[in-house]
Amino acid sequence: MPDLSDAAKTEIRRLMAQFPHRQSALLGALFVAQEEAGVLFPEIVAQVAEVMRLPESEVTSVASFYHLFRFKPEGRHLIQVCTNVSCLLNGCDRALERLKHRLGIEVGETTPDGRFTLRTAECLAACEIAPMMMIGPDRHGPVQPEQIDEILGKYV
């Protein structure tokens, strides 16, 4: 597992300088580290703590609170299927079943080729296109089960 690059450390220091108190940059710093290393391995967390001059235990504790940090390897593209009320009312279950079937995995799993990780999500503030999902940064919806193959095809 590689060390955090100098570029990542510089970016973390830039974030720290934006705030009167350096700890405010912590969530942003963890994303910088996660984007580079893919996963917040303990060694990576330790390096974030060192750059930010924070206790490692504090950094680990904060990271573990939020849904968007990852502690084990995931696929190249994260699929987040919203299953909150508006999407439920509009048939997110069918879209989710189709996805599981096409990818051959359950929620929380990653395809063997490392292409996709499938997760459910809470309301993603796009209920006007329910049922909706996000793949990486992109929103898709309303998702009809028949469109799923075509949508997945855009992500290699």
Next chain:
Amino acid sequence: MSESFLLRYVHEPDQGELDAYLSRGGYEGLRRALAMAPEQVTDEVEKSGLRGRGGAGFGTGRKWKFLPRDPAVTKYLVVNADEGEPGTFKDRTLLECDPHRLIEGIVIAGYAIGAHQAFIYLRREFHRARGLLERAIAQAYAKGYLGADIQGSGYRLDVVVATGAGAYIAGEETALLESLEGRRAMPRLKPPFYPAVKGLYMQPTALNNVETLCHVAWILARGQEWYRQQGAPILFSVSGHVQRPGVYELPLGTTIRKVLEAAGGMRPGRAFKACFPGGSSAAILPEAYLDTPMDYDLTKLDVYGSMLGSAALIVMDDSTCMVEVVARTVEFYRDESCGKCTPCREGTVWITQVFDRILHGQGRTEDLDLLNGIAKGMTGTCFCPLGESVPPAIYSTLRFFRHEYEHHIRTASCDVRAAAHA
């Protein structure tokens, strides 16, 4: 007759460009504000009657007046752009379609309270909004709408965008401040009751919602009298079983029925069954309440703790199993509970266990009293409003849709689903 203004330019593809924004009268509110004393700006906002659009509906001008005027005291402005209440998507719409309006509102608010640093706490999943907002902020700096000596007024304000990391509770104002300080998003002990007294870094802080600040920009641009004549417009996020889900601008106090009609009404062949009038933290209301005005006024919407909240109308038609909807809603609060206090941390787990049982054909008659009892145990005992959001949906459905629970328990099946798919 009021004109739509909050949404007027949302379909203009270039509205996020400073030049286009200026050509449509943008930053006129700021120009007017900078020519006034800060106290006058606050007065103008207070007179407009604007109440915060984040959910609690607190008077915006009044909130700003809680901050000390002493210029020697460092004050902050924090923007709540963490939009997470299920069914709500109006802030995301404003961020993506009119980002300069928010920046204008921020500078006006910062000037009014005497802050020189503002932070926007943006939901991490808002990738598109972040790109547009950061671009708009850079444009505003380049043309002197942000930074030192804004438009030659001598007033200085810097804006930094920080993102969340996936936690609904971070939308609660004190949890947001914790998160913005780089900690777990857990609500703070009250008192002090308002961030205006002790907020970010324990300094006086004004914390406002995205839509609230967009209203501020319009109020200053056109004056509070004009704004009042518009009938206190509010953005409704309408979703669920309607023909045209979307964001609609209507006067505060519009009835549920009229909001539903604005969204095209029910889908063909389907009848209205129930709705959440203010996001999933509100109680569920049946057809008998369709003519209830959607207002902050508690005497109107307060049925089993229902409320206007974030003005997210989630509509359910006659194919909806209410037991399933409430089960999913409670699961949401269970997963998003920060775990700090027992009634919320444990109560949400117990309630979902009872729902699981009922939905899997193993419900017992006593379960309905049990649900009611756990909900009672959570009422008034939770540390923050997240836990208190659970009982309303339980109470209201036990009252209005009790027969559906009973049917599930008696027959281990769902007659609503069976009828809808027949």
